[in-house]
Amino acid sequence: MASAELRLIRRRIRSVQSTKKITSAMELIAASRIVKAQARVEAAQPYTDKLVEVIGNVGAASGAASHPLLETRDNRTAGVLVVTSDRGLAGGYNSNVIRMAERKLIALKGERIDLRLYCVGKKSISYFRYRGYQIERAFLGVTDTPGYGDARAIANTILNDYAQETIDSVGAYTTRYVSALTQTAVEWPLLPIEPPVAEETDGTPGAAYTYEPSPEAILNRLLPRYLEASVFGMLLEASASEHAARRRAMKAATEAAEDLTKILSRQANQARQAEITTEISEIVGGAEALTVG
Amino acid sequence: MAATFQVDVVSPEAVVWTGEAELVTARTTEGDIGIMAGHEPTMAALATGSAEIHTGAEKVTVAVHGGFLQIYRNQVTLLSDRAEIVEGGADEARTQAQALREAEEAAQDGDEGQPQSE
Numbered sequence: 001m002a003s004a005e006l007r008l009i010r011r012r013i014r015s016v017q018s019t020k021k022i023t024s025a026m027e028l029i030a031a032s033r034i035v036k037a038q039a040r041v042e043a044a045q046p047y048t049d050k051l052v053e054v055i056g057n058v059g060a061a062s063g064a065a066s067h068p069l070l071e072t073r074d075n076r077t078a079g080v081l082v083v084t085s086d087r088g089l090a091g092g093y094n095s096n097v098i099r100m101a102e103r104k105l106i107a108l109k110g111e112r113i114d115l116r117l118y119c120v121g122k123k124s125i126s127y128f129r130y131r132g133y134q135i136e137r138a139f140l141g142v143t144d145t146p147g148y149g150d151a152r153a154i155a156n157t158i159l160n161d162y163a164q165e166t167i168d169s170v171g172a173y174t175t176r177y178v179s180a181l182t183q184t185a186v187e188w189p190l191l192p193i194e195p196p197v198a199e200e201t202d203g204t205p206g207a208a209y210t211y212e213p214s215p216e217a218i219l220n221r222l223l224p225r226y227l228e229a230s231v232f233g234m235l236l237e238a239s240a241s242e243h244a245a246r247r248r249a250m251k252a253a254t255e256a257a258e259d260l261t262k263i264l265s266r267q268a269n270q271a272r273q274a275e276i277t278t279e280i281s282e283i284v285g286g287a288e289a290l291t292v293g
Numbered sequence: 294m295a296a297t298f299q300v301d302v303v304s305p306e307a308v309v310w311t312g313e314a315e316l317v318t319a320r321t322t323e324g325d326i327g328i329m330a331g332h333e334p335t336m337a338a339l340a341t342g343s344a345e346i347h348t349g350a351e352k353v354t355v356a357v358h359g360g361f362l363q364i365y366r367n368q369v370t371l372l373s374d375r376a377e378i379v380e381g382g383a384d385e386a387r388t389q390a391q392a393l394r395e396a397e398e399a400a401q402d403g404d405e406g407q408p409q410s411e
Contacts, residue, residue: 040306043308044305044306046301046303046308047305047372048305050301050363050370050372051372053363054336054370054372057336057363058336147306148305209334209336209365210333210336211335211336211337212321212322212323212326212335212336213338215336217338218336218337218338218361221338221359225360228374229305
């Protein structure tokens with residue numbers, strides 16, 4: 001019959017080991033997801049590159065093209081888009097972004113600029129709601145594997161508000177996937193659109209373009225696409241970062257579980273040994289008492 | 294053999310098709326356009342319809358909904374939110390493009406009810 005102490009330690013070992021099974025499974029899942037997410041980031045790159053090239057060319061061709069989406073307005077109401085995940089267990093992934101965004105929100109309040117908050121992912125929604133911020137629009141279920149349709153929905157929402165002048169600028173707070181080891185929370189200005197700089201043309205002015213229908217009409221269609229593509233790229237990077245952060249967190253958790261199991265099993269061995277020693281000395285003591293008696 | 298030029302069909306999620314072609318036809322908002330090597334630089338908005346790429350050896354049909362067509366330095370780029378390679382002829386491609394358009398409209402209608410809370 002094991003002593004109470006031994007039983008307790010063994011129970012803890014079992015619990016730590018079953019937790020370890022879960023964390024190591026999550027680590028493996030996240031690792032496989034990173035590969036996929038990374039491939040999606042890369043697959044989206046050609047489109048964005050081409051779009052940037054086209055906008056650069058059109059911009060160069062139509063001279064100083066002016067478009068509502070390109071003009072900086074007096075910043076009275078700032079739109080803030082926060083991109084986090086729906087699920088936790090990803091280390092500092094969500095809190096880094098949220099902390100950065102909240103610092104900005106406080107700074108904006110200090111400058112007496114109105115705010116409109118757009119949240120992607122359950123984590124930012126519950127954080128800001130709990131703290132009493134009003135959330136204009138929340139998007140759920142996009143961060144795991146973002147589709148282009150999700151990006152379009154988000155881009156359309158902020159475009160509409162921007163067009164109606166309810167907001168004068170939009171900045172996003174999200175995580176950039178720098179490498180498998182580094183993901184950094186960044187501020188990513190979305191609106192007004194910073195026109196991408198045209199790639200150095202070899203002296204041939206883009207003015208030679210024939211436009212169908214007109215440069216303005218093309219620009220009108222191009223810029224929203226560009227915003228969508230930016231948002232899409234942002235979501236993809238955030239998703240890759242989320243999986244990378246989760247993998248790292250789960251790896252750390254698995255290792256911690258291993259260490260803990262080692263320590264606990266030493267304690268268990270010690271307790272068992274102590275128990276045996278007590279038993280033996282009890283028997284010896286008992287026998288001794290008999291012989292003496 | 295006719296002169297060829299580089300063609301890329303790119304959608305946000307992938308490069309749909311890339312290679313050399315002799316002739317490309319596509320439907321823009323202003324009407325159908327046919328492109329051969331040495332075409333002048335052009336920027337056009339694409340409509341819903343089919344684009345055909347003739348490489349000499351084969352013909353690739355792509356269903357396209359929206360996007361842009363750029364011809365620049367003998368390079369043709371089709372940028373489209375929705376582009377898919379379609380087996381079969383132009384008719385199938387047009388049907389498919391129409392389906393893409395409907396899918397988009399359905400998605401947009403879906404957005405209307407979206408202001409989600411938890």
